[in-house]
Amino acid sequence: MTDSNFSKGMTGLIHHPYTPPAGFDAPQPGVFKASTVYFPSVADMRQREWKDKSAYTYGLHGTPTTYMLEERLCTLEGGAQCVLVPSGLASLATVALALLKSGDELLLPDNAYGPNKALAEGELRHYGITHQLYDPMDPDDLTRKINARTRLVWLEAPGSVSMEFPDLPELVRRCKAQSVLSALDNTWGSGLAFKPFDLLGDGSGEQGSLAVEISAHALTKYPSGGGDVLMGSIITQDPSLHLKIKLCHMRLGLGVGANDAETVLRSLPSIALRYAAHDQTARSLAAWWQKQAQCAQLLHPAFEGAPGHAHWQALCDRSPGTGLAAGLFSVMIAPRYTQAQVDAFCDGLKLFKIGYSWGGPVSLVVPYGLASMRQSWPAHLKPGTLVRFSAGLESVQDLLLDLHQSAHAHLPLV
Template sequence: MHWRSKLIHPTAQAPSGFRSLVTPTYRASTILFERQADAADDWRQSEVGYTYGLYGTPTVLELGARIAELEGARHSFVVPGGQAAIASIYFAFCKAGSHALVPASAYGPNRELADGLLARLNIEVEAYDPLIGGGISALIRDNTALIWTESPGSVTMEVQDVPAIVAAAHSRGVPLALDNTYAAGVLFDAFAKGVDVSMQALTKYVGGHSDLLLGTVSVGTQAAYDAVGPVLKQLGAAVSPDDASLALRGLQTLGVRLERLESSTLQVANWLVAQPGIEAVFHPALPSCPGHKFWQRDFTGSASVFSILFCREVDPGQVEAFVDSLRLFKIGFSWGGTTALAILYPKLDRPGKDYDGRLVRLNIGLEEPCDLIADLEQALGRINRPGATAG
């Protein structure tokens, strides 16, 4: 062969027998077949073999298999992020004319998707009180195609009675989906509680270092598997094997990180409970958190994110000044990484609630709790000064 052809068709290979603790990062779009008769474009690679890189290389499929093993799922699809997982579930179970239910405390982009793209596709998504429990039966219609749960809820941390909602949904033949990101898929056993589809943003605890965007859609039944798979193929929801490799690395330290984060977060949250100017601390493990009794019953631990509500005497400008005064806590969205974060929600929409720019969400990182408490203390001291204002 000409040397240019040898560049494309080499015969030289590395010696065989290499073994590593690390899963190799397989990058590919084209998958080779031995014969034309074997060529197929099929997303079910776990059953039929590898067909195209869009449906996952061995790196991606191993990540999915490990998540499924941890969650006790039939299968876990890996997708580009948490919002991609949410959208995929809607499209798998809903069609034009469908009705779906979502808790009012759900992740903001879930609600945005409901009010935006889904509404334009004539899919009606109705918000419900996250603490409704079995009372959700009254909201189920003949065309209800999906019920969402998210426990704890985003920002306001309401813990839902998921088993009661599951029972109500299944009595009417409606599948139930859960955003299980807070629990990292392990602190709440979704499939043991009867959930049909569980998703999480691997961006958070599995990634663990604020450097990747990934999600999973985990299914508990063959019917859910058959519903989700074709949708992901049609959407082209491919993920990078490099990101999957980072998530596989993150999985190895997930246990020790969750243990440390729980301990540190409880220490900080309990300190905040006693501080003047704080009206409530919304942490699932504390009695002040809505639905705390369900957390006690259903969860095996807590995680790193919670919210604080300032008293009405503290005006929104002072709350903003508090956030701006933090030094170790960085200002930013997301959570679950190594760094403490704070973010103010000045226009949070919760029916029947008026938080009036007084709600701040905190994510506790791997810093020493005493240092984080000292940072919070100096920032609180600034807003507690008479006449303190923003800036």
């Protein structure tokens, strides 16, 4: 049999000799889908190394598409290494599983993302890993709770749902003083409001600048921007820490689809424009709420009087008037309104859709039972029913009209 016979029939379709010419270049990178990766020889197979991105060995360990996304995300956040996982929650879970073992303790802010708390209360507890909750607005409380078993401290800026903004640099200093790793859920900041690896803005992420050790990011939100992709990232600067996470990532068999990676790559060039647009719309909506009698308290870190506003200014608004604050805020509806009335208000909105997540083109609203989400009612929050808004990309005036019509119908002034 000669090689020419291979070009006939199904074998010819599978082992076709044609390859496209080199030199093609376009605004969007190519999409490479693979489980199997070919090696030109056994010797080449045996010497390839996937851990440092110097070669390809198997689709789960990386393709040109995922490598490119990882590198661009490092540029966005100021890190050095990145791994991709199937969701934002998977990024939090992978960090915990890579770095904690039975007998270790984890510290979480009391206003942490709910599923991260559930992970600590469920799987991590089953594995013999304990946890404590600390008050993120009181660095001394964090210091008191760090002990000989503490291995990891999660940080959020701002906190989930209630939007308090902590003194993030001080919390990081407290962790470093006791040689405990700090990991930040950086989904809100997205590498735009502040740099997690250069918290003081004095080192551009260079060695010696104040930095968290780990930045976890739900790419589902602003990097995707379409409300149609689930993905997360874990970014580090320290190579040995990255290797621990990458090896755990490999052993868990975590991977992301090439088309999802393509979607995020396509959206990344516009993230700064979209983030700023979400931010401006959210501030307009928040300013409207601040004037309404139904609003007992506005929870938006860029507004004076909001919990942690001064910390937001110090971290994100060093040149006053230029700071970014994403498109998310909450409103505490006055306690004279019942839960049924608040729910009816949310149901009565026409443009704001009821749904979790944020960062997409459609504005969202969700009422929360905050009392069930905290150890006790925070002293800095007024009584009432909390409603969280995510500003989309619709016309600001249309959104304001929507808020007005539903508030008028379901939250009557008394």
